[in-house]
Amino acid sequence: MTRDHTVTDQEPWWITNYRGSGPLQRYSHHxxxxxxxxxxxxxxxxxxxxxxxxxxxxxxxxxxxxxxxxxxxxxxxxxxxxxxxxxxxxxxxxxxxxxxxxxxxxxxxxxxxxxxxxxxxxxxxxxxxxxxxxxxxxxxxxxxxxxxxxxxxxxxxxxHSATTKVGTRVLKGPAATTTVHTTWDPAASRLNSHMSTRYDDGRVDPFRSSSRLxxxxxxxxxxxxxxxxxxxxxxxxxxxxxxxxxxxxxxxxxxx
Incomplete structure (x- = not known):
């Protein structure tokens, strides 16, 4: 089974997350x-x-x-x-x-x-x-x-309480379902997420993100x-x- 990308320690998330067709399937709700x-x-x-x-x-x-x-x-x-x-x-x-x-x-x-x-x-x-x-x-x-x-x-x-809410949520799109586990680091003011997306064709992609608010x-x-x-x-x-x-x-x- 091939994947669009693999999360590595060598590359930042803002590169690995936007490879392949996965982002289109994850974010096609716009x-x-x-x-x-x-x-x-x-x-x-x-x-x-x-x-x-x-x-x-x-x-x-x-x-x-x-x-x-x-x-x-x-x-x-x-x-x-x-x-x-x-x-x-x-x-x-x-x-x-x-x-x-x-x-x-x-x-x-x-x-x-x-x-x-x-x-x-x-x-x-x-x-x-x-x-x-x-x-x-x-x-x-x-x-x-x-x-x-x-x-x-x-x-x-x-x-904000809405943007820094911690826990796990499931986002369902037309071609993929993403499970997101979010943590908030108030000292660094960073929102950290570990995610896994399952696509309709059976692929599963792990990925992460970390952004300062x-x-x-x-x-x-x-x-x-x-x-x-x-x-x-x-x-x-x-x-x-x-x-x-x-x-x-x-x-x-x-x-x-």
Missing amino acids: NLTKTRRTIDFYIRHLGLEPGLTILDLCCAFGRHTRELTQRGFLRAIGVDLSPDMLAHATSSDSVAGQRARFVRADVRALPFGNASADAALMLRSFGFFDTSREDLGVLEEIARVLRPGAFLGMDHFPP YTPEDLGVMLTEAGFTVQGQFGGYDGSPISEDSARCVVIARRV
Whole structure:
């Protein structure tokens, strides 16, 4: 029996987890309605207009990149490190007849010139690295490629009773069932998960993840250090204000 990937100690989880066809089967629950609502929000709050160069960082399957392109944002560029995710994004793009652009790159070393982009999105992909200094480096790299005055949109889960809930849960998708055992390390502010996915064809994949959850205040401090000013923080894409009860932190930041 073959597997899409094998978890090893030599490679970080954010590489091993996004190999093969497994991620598509695990995360295929994202629907077009959610994607459109997200893009509606950022078009409004980032002032996006066709003709701008927009980077969709850590784009995975490229659903937000494709939605932007379909709306006439022909200079939107999806960026991801996983060749398998980008292969799917390109394949889906071809089937849909769109002309979305995708680039394989590490978010810590973007292949774009200084001040060459007009806006950037980084959705639910922050806090993956081992140290907060590395996370800050990601924000600094994004700041490097954005022109002064350009906007960054982020979607991050802060420490909250809903996001740090420990225990075991089962997630059932149309083509896979994933069992997730989650622990919370308050000292490191890290959410650690050990997971096992059983696919319809009988394959079983073990994998893990570990991400640091930042409070809205700490994330704001990091953005300031990286060269941004926070223009707004929201509790969701409905535009609700951020509060201590918010299990989500949507951030609009402006490059100084």
